[in-house]
Amino acid sequence: MPTAHPSGWAHADGALRGPHWLREPADPNALVAHLWSRTTTKSGGVLSVGGVPLPDLVREHGSPAYVLDEADFRARAVAFRDAFADFDVYYAGKAFLCTTVARWLADDGLSLDVCSGGELTVAERAGFPMARVGFHGNNKTLAELERAVELGVGRVIVDSFDEVERLAAVTTELGRTTGVMVRVTAGVEAHTHEYIATAHEDQKFGFSIASGDALEAVRRVHAAPGLRLLGLHSHIGSQIFDTSGFEVAARRVLALHAQVGTELGVAMPEMDLGGGFGIAYTTQDDPSEPEALAAGITAIVEHECRALGIARPRLSIEPGRAVVGPSMCTVYEVGTVKEVALDGGARRSYVSVDGGMSDNIRTALYDADYSATLASRASEAGPSLARVVGKHCEAGDIVVKDEFLPGDVRPGDLVAVPGTGAYCRSMASNYNHALRPPVIGVRDGKTFTVLRRETVADLLATDVGVQ
Numbered sequence: 001m002p003t004a005h006p007s008g009w010a011h012a013d014g015a016l017r018g019p020h021w022l023r024e025p026a027d028p029n030a031l032v033a034h035l036w037s038r039t040t041t042k043s044g045g046v047l048s049v050g051g052v053p054l055p056d057l058v059r060e061h062g063s064p065a066y067v068l069d070e071a072d073f074r075a076r077a078v079a080f081r082d083a084f085a086d087f088d089v090y091y092a093g094k095a096f097l098c099t100t101v102a103r104w105l106a107d108d109g110l111s112l113d114v115c116s117g118g119e120l121t122v123a124e125r126a127g128f129p130m131a132r133v134g135f136h137g138n139n140k141t142l143a144e145l146e147r148a149v150e151l152g153v154g155r156v157i158v159d160s161f162d163e164v165e166r167l168a169a170v171t172t173e174l175g176r177t178t179g180v181m182v183r184v185t186a187g188v189e190a191h192t193h194e195y196i197a198t199a200h201e202d203q204k205f206g207f208s209i210a211s212g213d214a215l216e217a218v219r220r221v222h223a224a225p226g227l228r229l230l231g232l233h234s235h236i237g238s239q240i241f242d243t244s245g246f247e248v249a250a251r252r253v254l255a256l257h258a259q260v261g262t263e264l265g266v267a268m269p270e271m272d273l274g275g276g277f278g279i280a281y282t283t284q285d286d287p288s289e290p291e292a293l294a295a296g297i298t299a300i301v302e303h304e305c306r307a308l309g310i311a312r313p314r315l316s317i318e319p320g321r322a323v324v325g326p327s328m329c330t331v332y333e334v335g336t337v338k339e340v341a342l343d344g345g346a347r348r349s350y351v352s353v354d355g356g357m358s359d360n361i362r363t364a365l366y367d368a369d370y371s372a373t374l375a376s377r378a379s380e381a382g383p384s385l386a387r388v389v390g391k392h393c394e395a396g397d398i399v400v401k402d403e404f405l406p407g408d409v410r411p412g413d414l415v416a417v418p419g420t421g422a423y424c425r426s427m428a429s430n431y432n433h434a435l436r437p438p439v440i441g442v443r444d445g446k447t448f449t450v451l452r453r454e455t456v457a458d459l460l461a462t463d464v465g466v467q
């Protein structure tokens, strides 16, 4: 039975006003360690990452800022590489990509999934080995395909009949060949937000296995002289915890893989099972470690291959969020605090910070849950229900929907939000002409700029002036 909270929040009038799991923490100054990057500590109320106290980082680099823990990022990437030792691990650059990260991945032996000409250009600028790049996208332009073939990317993942034709023409025109994977739709309803599920029939990605389009796409790729058919690709969605979706997809994709062998006489050498592994944003999330994921996927694939009487193709996966998500947090400065009364006498503080939906759109877009902590001082005040909101001209400009913060949070305090490495900077915008925050790397007590803060000059650079 829910109990009344001193603030009156939980059940003053019998109505639940926050997620059912939100509980008053025993100690609002404590850190829920698994939500943060591995070098994150809290001492005397001050949060440090990579040995750098966040108040010092903000003094040096300003606020808001994304803080990237190099050791944590690389440890997670290497953990995937090692757990999936007989797979190729393609880091999904859409989660977060810049030349620094691309270099770390190249040095640490991972491969890279890019899904636009822009991401491909970053990989090129970083000197990423092109043979280890996979190029995705449901509507790659002719120019993007030409560039990818010229650069010699290891694989282009084709997503439509139009693209198969376009890519075949590009290889002919350039007198080159390219490796190709065929993105298929396994007809799985992944348990995640509708906007980030990608394996059910009624959405834009992939060729349907059920309709026969996938087999037809394989046939056309195989028939095109410039296209080297490598295998099938399946990605069922993102932020997934229930592994049954991966199992069903793997079974269906392997069945098609076997069918290609019997009907077309082609033994495809590879298969990609995509990314989508969930991370912990709140205490309620319980993600699997890479070893457990690898063991589960390997067992399913081996079982199915035995049943189908086929050789196991070389497998690859594409984790993005599970590598970079937990390795960054965002630090904000509090500007204003406002208390509002809720029905039934409960109260909620609106803690306004100096960023918002322009640096983290995920709460507004996917109703995502985040956590937050006071990062700059200890507090003796008891916990109080707070909502961390941004400074944009939008009521839905919410960063953290519900969190208990010390009741005395005030202007000038720093608040940090963990788990913002994936799809926050990469989906950031200039809404209300906000300047996108920098990404500040931390390592062994030192900071380094990974992406600098945007300036007013950056904003005005595209405004050509009154004509």
Ligand SMILES: Cc1ncc(COP(=O)(O)O)c(C=O)c1O
Pocket: 092, 094, 095, 113, 136, 235, 237, 238, 239, 274, 275, 276, 277, 318, 319, 320, 321, 322, 422
């Ligand atoms: C084709 C493909 N691969 C990999 C990913 C990475 O997903 P995640 O960041 O959830 O691991 C995505 C995004 O969902 C994707 O569309």
Ligand SMILES: N[C@@H](CCCC[NH3+])C(=O)O
Pocket: 094, 196, 238, 239, 362, 366, 422, 423
């Ligand atoms: N952008 C999404 C993930 C899907 C993107 C890749 N297909 C998110 O923030 O959760």
